[in-house]
Amino acid sequence: MTAPTKPRVAVFKMASCDGCQLQILDAEDALLELAGAIEIVHFAEASSDLRPGPYDITLVEGSISTPEQEAQIREIREASKVLITIGACATAGGIQALRNATGRLEEFVRTVYPTPAYVRSLEDSRPVADYVPVDLELTGCPIDRGELLRAIASLLAGARPRVSTSPVCVECKRRGTVCVVVARGEPCLGPVTRTGCGAICPRFGRGCYGCFGPAQAPGNAEALGRRFIELGLRPKEAADRFRFITGWAPAFREAAARLEEVER
Amino acid sequence: MSATDLRERAAQPEGRPMRIAVIQRIVPETPESSTYWMTWRGNDGEGYAFEAGQFNMLYLFGVGEVAISISSNPMHPHHLGHTVRHVGRVTNAFRNLRPGDEVGVRGPFGKPWPLHEAEGGDLVIVAGGVGVCPVRPAVESAMRRRDRYRRLILLLGARTPDLLPYKDQLDEWVALMERLGVELHLTVDEPVGTWLYDVGVVTTLFPKARIEPARTTAFMCGPEVMMRFAGRGLLELGVPPERIYLSMERHMECGIGLCGHCQLGPYFVCTDGPVFRYDEIAPLMEVGEL
Amino acid sequence: MWYLERDGLGRLIGLLAERGYRVIGPTVRDGAVVLDEVTGLADLPAGVREVQGPGRYRLERTDDGRLFDWAHGPDAGKRFLFPPRERLTEIRRGREGMRAEPAPEEDDRPLALLGLRSCDLHAIAVQDRVFLELDERYRRRRERAVLIGVNCAVPGSTCFCVSMGTGPRCTAGFDLALTELAEGFALEVGSRLGAELRDALGVRAATDGERAEVEAIARAAAERMGRSLDVADMPGLLYRNREHPRWGDVGARCLACANCTMVCPTCFCHDVVDDVSLSGETATRTREWASCFSAEYSWAAGAVVRESHAARYLQWLTHKFASWIDQFGVSGCVGCGRCITWCPVGIDVTEEIAAIRASDGAVEVRTA
Numbered sequence: 001m002t003a004p005t006k007p008r009v010a011v012f013k014m015a016s017c018d019g020c021q022l023q024i025l026d027a028e029d030a031l032l033e034l035a036g037a038i039e040i041v042h043f044a045e046a047s048s049d050l051r052p053g054p055y056d057i058t059l060v061e062g063s064i065s066t067p068e069q070e071a072q073i074r075e076i077r078e079a080s081k082v083l084i085t086i087g088a089c090a091t092a093g094g095i096q097a098l099r100n101a102t103g104r105l106e107e108f109v110r111t112v113y114p115t116p117a118y119v120r121s122l123e124d125s126r127p128v129a130d131y132v133p134v135d136l137e138l139t140g141c142p143i144d145r146g147e148l149l150r151a152i153a154s155l156l157a158g159a160r161p162r163v164s165t166s167p168v169c170v171e172c173k174r175r176g177t178v179c180v181v182v183a184r185g186e187p188c189l190g191p192v193t194r195t196g197c198g199a200i201c202p203r204f205g206r207g208c209y210g211c212f213g214p215a216q217a218p219g220n221a222e223a224l225g226r227r228f229i230e231l232g233l234r235p236k237e238a239a240d241r242f243r244f245i246t247g248w249a250p251a252f253r254e255a256a257a258r259l260e261e262v263e264r
Numbered sequence: 265m266s267a268t269d270l271r272e273r274a275a276q277p278e279g280r281p282m283r284i285a286v287i288q289r290i291v292p293e294t295p296e297s298s299t300y301w302m303t304w305r306g307n308d309g310e311g312y313a314f315e316a317g318q319f320n321m322l323y324l325f326g327v328g329e330v331a332i333s334i335s336s337n338p339m340h341p342h343h344l345g346h347t348v349r350h351v352g353r354v355t356n357a358f359r360n361l362r363p364g365d366e367v368g369v370r371g372p373f374g375k376p377w378p379l380h381e382a383e384g385g386d387l388v389i390v391a392g393g394v395g396v397c398p399v400r401p402a403v404e405s406a407m408r409r410r411d412r413y414r415r416l417i418l419l420l421g422a423r424t425p426d427l428l429p430y431k432d433q434l435d436e437w438v439a440l441m442e443r444l445g446v447e448l449h450l451t452v453d454e455p456v457g458t459w460l461y462d463v464g465v466v467t468t469l470f471p472k473a474r475i476e477p478a479r480t481t482a483f484m485c486g487p488e489v490m491m492r493f494a495g496r497g498l499l500e501l502g503v504p505p506e507r508i509y510l511s512m513e514r515h516m517e518c519g520i521g522l523c524g525h526c527q528l529g530p531y532f533v534c535t536d537g538p539v540f541r542y543d544e545i546a547p548l549m550e551v552g553e554l
Numbered sequence: 555m556w557y558l559e560r561d562g563l564g565r566l567i568g569l570l571a572e573r574g575y576r577v578i579g580p581t582v583r584d585g586a587v588v589l590d591e592v593t594g595l596a597d598l599p600a601g602v603r604e605v606q607g608p609g610r611y612r613l614e615r616t617d618d619g620r621l622f623d624w625a626h627g628p629d630a631g632k633r634f635l636f637p638p639r640e641r642l643t644e645i646r647r648g649r650e651g652m653r654a655e656p657a658p659e660e661d662d663r664p665l666a667l668l669g670l671r672s673c674d675l676h677a678i679a680v681q682d683r684v685f686l687e688l689d690e691r692y693r694r695r696r697e698r699a700v701l702i703g704v705n706c707a708v709p710g711s712t713c714f715c716v717s718m719g720t721g722p723r724c725t726a727g728f729d730l731a732l733t734e735l736a737e738g739f740a741l742e743v744g745s746r747l748g749a750e751l752r753d754a755l756g757v758r759a760a761t762d763g764e765r766a767e768v769e770a771i772a773r774a775a776a777e778r779m780g781r782s783l784d785v786a787d788m789p790g791l792l793y794r795n796r797e798h799p800r801w802g803d804v805g806a807r808c809l810a811c812a813n814c815t816m817v818c819p820t821c822f823c824h825d826v827v828d829d830v831s832l833s834g835e836t837a838t839r840t841r842e843w844a845s846c847f848s849a850e851y852s853w854a855a856g857a858v859v860r861e862s863h864a865a866r867y868l869q870w871l872t873h874k875f876a877s878w879i880d881q882f883g884v885s886g887c888v889g890c891g892r893c894i895t896w897c898p899v900g901i902d903v904t905e906e907i908a909a910i911r912a913s914d915g916a917v918e919v920r921t922a
Contacts, residue, residue: 030832037832150829157326157830157837159357166812166848169898173816174638174843178584178628181898183611191811191898205584216849220809220863227609227899282643282654305651325647326830326837351856366652368645515854517826521881522688524823524844525851527873529793530880551796553865 007056007156010042012076014062014069015096015125019142020087021045021061030149037156053079057155059148063089065096065125077132082155085128086148088141088245092213095141096125097248126248136161139194141211141245147196165216167191168208171199180207187228187241192221192251209244214251221255226262235262282323282368283308285344287361293429297349297394299335300358302367303342313341315376316401317511317539321519322346322354323368324361330354331516331534333398334372338405344369347397347429373519375539377402378509382481386415388473388503390494392466392486393422396429398511398538399485407444416446417473421466421490423453449473466490467497477502483539484510492549495542508542529554555760555768556741558732562755563621563739564595566702566730569754570666575700578634579668580627585613587627589634592668599624606710606780606891609900622669622734625710628896630674630819631667635695636681642691642826643839657838659691664698670728672721673713673890675703677819679727683882684822700747703728707771711780712891714904718785720888722775733768740768781891783904784911785875788885791911792876796868799918800909805864807899812845814893814901815870820878820886823851846870871903 011021025046027034041051058080064070077083088094099108105123109116128134138147151161164170168190172179180186180202188207190199194215201208214221221242228238239259242252285302292298304312314320319333330352336345348358361367379387379402387406391399406416418441422428428450430437441448449469451462462469466486480503484491491510498508514526514533526533529548531540548554558566570577571593579592582599592598603614604624611627641657670678678701685692703724706713715721724731729748733740740760743749760768815821825844830837844851847866852859860866878886887903894902 033832037834149832153830153832153834154326156832157357157834158360159324159327160353162328162353162827164848165850166845167810169811169813170816170843170845170848173628173813176588176590176629176633176638178586178588179611179813179896179898182609182896183585185610188898191809191813216810218862220806223807223899224809284652323645325645325652326828326834328828329826329839349855352853368652368654513855514859515852517824520688522684522822522824523826524846527846527869527877529872530877532881553860553862554796554869 006037006039008041008054009038009152010053010055010058010076010080011040011045012042012058012060012072013044014060014073014090014128015065016062016087016089016094018045018061020090020140023142023145023148024059027145027149030145034149034152038152055080057082057084057152060085060090060128061087063094063096063125064122064128064131066121068120070122070131073128073131082135083128083132084136084138084151085134086138086143088139088211088213089125090128091137091139091249092246093125093127093248095245098243100124100126100248136163138163138196139213139246140197144196144198146198164195166195167215168193168195168197168199168202168212171195171197172202175199175203177202180205181227181231185231187231187233187238189224189241192219192224210242210252211245213246213249217251219251221251222258225255225259229259229262235259282370283312285309285367285369287363287365287367289363290361291432293347293431294394294427296351296427297347297429298358299345299347299429300361300367301336301343301345303344305366309342312372314338314372316379316405317377317398318372318374319398319519319538320344320346320369320371321373321516323370324354324357325366325368327357328354329368329370329517331373331519333511333538335397335400338401339408347394349394370519373534375535375537377483377511377539379405381507381509382406383412385413385479385481386417386476387413388417388419388475388480388482388498390419390466390482390484390486390498391421392490392494393427394429395484395486395490395511396420399483400430402483407440407446410444410446414479415476416444417475418446418448419451419466419469419473420449421451421453421469421486424456425452425459426456428452447473465493467493470497470501475501475503477504480507482508484508488512488549495546505543505546506541509539510542510545511538512540512545513538555765556743556752556757557738557760557764558741558755558757559738561595562757563598563732565755566751567592567594567668569751570700574663575666576661576663577666577668580622582613586611587613587624589627589629589667589669595621598669603708604710606712606895607900608712608894608902609897611895620734622704622732623708625706625708625713626671626674626890626892628817628892630817630890630892631670631678631701632681632819632821634665634667635678635699636685636692636822638843640691640841641838642841645837645839647835647837664700665695666700666702668702670701670703671706671890672703672724673715673718673888674819675701675724675727676720676888677890680820680882680884680886680888681822683884700730700751701728703731705731705733705768705772706775707734709775709778709780710891710895712894712902713779713889714781714783714891715889716776716779717781717783718885718887718889722779723772733771735764735767740764781894781902781904783889783907785885789876789879791907791914792872795910795914795916796872797917798910798913799916800906800913801864801868802918804867804901804906805862807901808847808863808867809899810847810849810863810866811898812847813896813898815845815847816843817892817896818874819888819890819892820874821845846873871906874903875907
């Protein structure tokens, strides 16, 4: 056997809030073990020592929202053996994708920014996978640190990480969390949202708002939305539950559109 | 329909610590599969024996377990061959293995090919693509006891020559089979390069093989769609359904009828199968997504 | 039959804890009666009523202080005898290669399960047929466990144990069984261990009046079943209707969220998932509750076998009510109705089966 060299890992950011990157920096105990297992060679959030590729594993946070990012992500893909996108922005376009398909980008820019002339944006905020092939998507807003560390450990062990596509409900039930839809009439996106978060929101008595994005195909988000209407939401309100952090993910986008039809 | 007897299930190996095997040799078979030849570490193979058609659960450190049928000769349980198709998370990680690496083994599990059923008559083995792997031990067992069968007919097919495993041994096999009077017919759907054998789906070999239905016991293994057609073909020839056997594939995690994943109608494929009698399973194969 | 004063139940909990048991009993948490570790009478759900319906569960308070006038929350004995997540194996890789060893129990105290309903006791008997002979960890927990049943006085509106022949009266499978009377409890003994506990508690024989009260409570409960199900010709009905249009219909309503399978006290399917340390020195294999409603459940050779929700619902229902009988000689359903109550969209198994029975033999017309 040859002496193993530590895999070179890079972390990049596109349009995002840095929250997912912070999950890595907050890894505390695991950081030391992580540092022993990999070499982080590019991570602007953590160090100004930014080394060029090629990279064995690249983590990308953030959506593609500007022409520069579009160019940059292609370069990153070229330089990366394994490309992992992390977070709701990188995997579904993020909260900033609320602008998509509204045709009102210019108006939003004028409202938000004092000097709109400096802002160059793409019409849509879209997930990285819309531009380049992605090897693994870790969803969540923010991502789950444990899921990221397990994914890296799995890659180091030579296997594609196992990322469950089952819904949040599975985790609620395993943990013994009482269902907030059934016991409280709370509109909860858990039944159609991918697990991975540890069912945090229901554990604190509130409904899941879908930040981990749609669960397994084919899914049936629309039927859940209809249940929300039975629980007292107006169709538009039910639709809006799906138009949030991961609202641009096709399963949620389509469900929201159909629920809005009910309003009309 | 036989209910799974509890005692019988309990007699399956379980709970025993996994044995460790060491990779000796890796032979690429098709663009998507390789055969991993291994021997036991130390005396881990003590008491290990298997029958043709059974499978092992193979564990890769930190990656997971996967059910793989045993492709080697049951006469040599200390020299195991598993042909692995790299389609999933664990099977893809097999690509990283090198000679000297260790693999955890639990097993053997499942019902074997009922070779004794064919004794005194003709044994017809029909296999497609990687379906050749689970029948290989049956072929080897039958050839070893050639005198117990009247005719031994082997019908092997694949989409392209590329996708036929054990090509490196093909010449050797052809010679051996000729000597033993085994009737071997090979076919591919799409011939590529120099292909000296037949062209067409595996059922097109039936007339050529001049199968004598009244004397025949048939084993089938391959993609479900191939087995559906081959099964119907054999029935049309007049082979009784209770003398046709086939090997099924489902997701398995335990090997002992406990995890539930491999259910197919009332059956646990891991303990009631993977080898089933055609009349037990055929109606279930007609139902989509079962 | 014996009579145990109300305080005697508190003494029983204390006695079991003293003997080293991990005492699990009903308690109110997050708006439901759940099963959890209890230390005394005060932890039990006093003055609580349930309102259950398809996709709906609410607790109501009364001031009568009664402890067991509810049917059951989402939990059953399964959560403890077959835990939702359990480390099975630890594997180390060092100089001498791989070494696999069974993982130690997280809590090795024997279990005392208090407050199980007749359906729950039957469910344990059903899971015994699955696990007892094949799974050492289950067997060890099961053989050391004390099971204390409580007869139902107030069944839920989604209950149908009478149809399944599994209740409401506890008739087997318990060490002790209680019936809550006006003051104390009627106590029945089902095993030697139960008799020993009874003797340690100090009880008196039940009076004829108390015996009659127990029978009356059981009769009244049986008459108050929320639902019923015709189980005639059960494996056959579902086996011959695999192409029935109702599967597509329920598939369109089903979220494939897995809640029915998770609350089902007999569902035993599980995954074994692998973890490995970043250093690559240690790995673990952990068993987790899994569901036939998950896409990943039927993933084989690069494809999902059961892609549609309809196919997954067919698998679950047919397994539960039909193929279970072939596999284990008993129905997989104990009529507890948890799958109806805890389905977020209120799908009702009794209604689905009745619909299939009503048009037995109908075949879905599929357009190519």
